[in-house]
Amino acid sequence: MIIGIIGAFDEEVEKFIEMFQLTKEDTTIWDIYSGDFKDKHLVVCRSGIGKVNSGAMTQYLIDHYQVDLVINSGCAGSLLSKVKIMDVVLSSYVTYHDFNPTRIMEYSVPELGKIRASTKLIHIAEDALKKLDVDNYFIAPIASGDCFVTDEVMRDTIYKATGAYAVDMESASIGHICKLNQVPFLSLRTISDFSDGNDDFEVIAAYKSSQLVKEMIEAL
Numbered sequence: 434m435i436i437g438i439i440g441a442f443d444e445e446v447e448k449f450i451e452m453f454q455l456t457k458e459d460t461t462i463w464d465i466y467s468g469d470f471k472d473k474h475l476v477v478c479r480s481g482i483g484k485v486n487s488g489a490m491t492q493y494l495i496d497h498y499q500v501d502l503v504i505n506s507g508c509a510g511s512l513l514s515k516v517k518i519m520d521v522v523l524s525s526y527v528t529y530h531d532f533n534p535t536r537i538m539e540y541s542v543p544e545l546g547k548i549r550a551s552t553k554l555i556h557i558a559e560d561a562l563k564k565l566d567v568d569n570y571f572i573a574p575i576a577s578g579d580c581f582v583t584d585e586v587m588r589d590t591i592y593k594a595t596g597a598y599a600v601d602m603e604s605a606s607i608g609h610i611c612k613l614n615q616v617p618f619l620s621l622r623t624i625s626d627f628s629d630g631n632d633d634f635e636v637i638a639a640y641k642s643s644q645l646v647k648e649m650i651e652a653l
Contacts, residue, residue: 434474434502434653435500435501436474436476436500436502436653437476437477437494437498437500437502437503437504438475438477438503438504438505438506438646439480439490439506439603439607440477440478440479440480440505440506441486441487441602442481442507444635444640445479445643446464446466446477446478446479448639448644449477449646450466450477452643452647453470453475453477454468455468455475455477463478463479463480463490463493464478464479465478466478467498471651473650476494480603483602483603484577484579484606485606487606487607488606488609492610495610495614500616501617502551502554502619503616503617504618504619504649505604505618505621505622506639506642506643506646507601507603507622507623507639507642508633508638508642509522509600509601509604509622509625509638510599510624510627510633511626512591512592512599516571516624517569517624518625518627520569520624521567521569521621521622521623521624521642522570522575522622523555523558523559523573523619524573524604524620524621524622525549525555525572525573526548526574526608527550527575527604527607528542528574528577528595528605529542529605530578530591530594530597531578532546535594542609543609543612543613544612547574548605548608548609548612549612550618550619551617551619553617554617555619557649557652558645560648560652561645561652562645564648565644565645565648571598573597573599574598575599575604575620575622576597576599576600576601576604577600577606578600578605580602581602582628583629584629585628587628588628588629591628599622607620621642621646621649622638622642623639
């Protein structure tokens, strides 16, 4: 089995490199690391921030490494008060919050713009959470767009428009490309901030996500 793992920035991938003792691939464009772990081949990538970077990286993984599944690991902002910092959100589906008007997204994006994650991967992630005694998690939509959400008005507008529990800049494009290629995917995000421009905990949140993904890989 070949597993692709995508993080947007260094802190979202460096723990994987350390945990699995991965080696950097000889590429001139992408930061890609690979190695074997318990009869599985891992390909871990730092895509860069944003929808185009993450979408391009996903297609590259599929074309050049023939990955069997893709896990997007990292941090995200909360879109409503009950989703607290260090809570985990497993994507039930991913969608765009900046693809307007919505009616165009519905016929231009798979599954009417609500791209469903792999049910199997969600179940495996739930088992991993229980094994690590993590009970503060949600299976809920994640919305993506090419902007940092740093004020309450924007945050609330995105929630009302999408129903998403968390917001980031990559999950939807990764899911979009995976769905077009019929590759199972899951976005697993730990909440690092309240999408209001105040203090965030990106490094700690990214590390928590990486620990959960490691448990998932062991179970696959």
